[in-house]
Amino acid sequence: MPAAAPSLPSSGASMPAAAPITHRHIEVFRAVMTAGSVTGAAQLLFTSQPTVSRELARLESLLGYTLFDRAPGRLRPTHRALALFDEVQRAYQGLDQVVARAQALGRAEDEGLRVLTLPALAHALLPAASADWLGAHPQAQLTLTPQESPLLEEWMAAQRFDIGLSEVTGAVPGTHSETLAELDEVCVLPASHPLLARQVLAPLDFEGERFVSLSAEDPYRRQFDAIFGNAGVHRRLQVETHSAIAVCSLVEQGLGIALVNPLTARACAGPGLHIRPFSVSVPFRIQALRPLHRPAHALTDDFIAAVKRALAPAIADQIGKKKRR
Incomplete structure (x- = not known):
């Protein structure tokens, strides 16, 4: 009997997937472009020249085109290699930013403190408090957002800020309040x-x-x-x-x-x-509001302490005048 013809894969059968381009291939390519030679790339990657040459050839095979014109002792990047290198550099810059942010999150001073405050306090109280706090934490990041009541209290209830400075005396849902000062108009x-x-x-x-x-x-x-x-x-x-x-x-x-x-x-x-x-x-009260359901900033206590220090002269002044009456 004649030999049976080889069977073809049905239309629903999957074809073998092409081998993927890996991060290692891109890393080798970037090293070659940066160093200008296979020898220099091998030194940057702490590997051997044959390994770099093999990985580079494999990348070109997967891409289906050459990235370098080869001459004795040197590689000259093609226009495609230059275009690809631009894209790779942008990706690595983004990665560098991610790494820097990840490292910064481990340092309390690099974590931005968001403060919501009445406009009057932003003008009359927080400049001195901020200077005090930043003097102790020179690498810290601070955002001051002025807002009037009742939006201030609504935003604090929504857990949008690390600290709120308000005049309200009643409870604000989702917050813990602390009276910082009670002065007179x-x-x-x-x-x-x-x-x-x-x-x-x-x-x-x-x-x-x-x-x-x-x-x-x-x-x-x-x-x-x-x-x-x-x-x-x-x-x-x-x-x-x-x-x-x-x-x-x-x-x-x-x-x-x-x-x-x-x-x-x-x-x-x-x-x-x-x-x-x-x-x-006519009492003028200053309340510090802290969100109950927002992760606490590591330097919140330090900032509120700076606000109290900035309030001290006004408190002492009113106490002194009442005693002299």
Whole structure:
């Protein structure tokens, strides 16, 4: 009987897969391109010249084209080799960044600290605290993001930041709060104002005075209005603004007197802006919020300690003035 013809693979049968190009092939190619010779590549890779030559030839076989024109004692890369080398270099640069990031994650100072804060504190408190903290951790990375309430508290509840600095006294879901300071709101007056003759201002002193107000929705504005309303004091409400920094700037221009938080007042005080205590205590509280469900940054405690140190002069100043009354 005639011999049976060899059977062909069915259409569903898989063909043998081509041998893959490995990282080792690319490593050898990069070494040859970097050193300019097989001998130099072997030295870079701590291997033998025959091994480098074999791996390079294998890479060319897998690619289906030559990467080098060979002449006695030298290799000259083709235009394809140059194009491939550009791509390989970009890949290795990306790998270097990954390695650097992986190493940085093991060092607390290279891990970025994200702080969410009220704008007033970003202006009046955090510059000094940040300088203190970065002085102790010069390689540390710091991001300060100003935000008003209630978005500040919502973002902290969402675990988006390592630390939040707020004025809220109630609980914020998903956070632990710590009171850093409780100060009193203060009066600010422009230079040469007659009321500067008084060491402490009472509500009745504001009768008929031009008053720079915070915006109507501000909770401190509502407290101030209630105090003056209960005392039967009528102020001239001509200018209002949303920020304590703007209030101080307007007062400095002689557009009225005002009540603001003591940190902003201290930061803005100078020849054109003066501070006096207010006889009625309007608490200004500073709360540190820490997320409960976000991995704790290794330097969080150090940063909060720096904030406390930055608060110390304002706390001491108010204590001293209360004792002198």
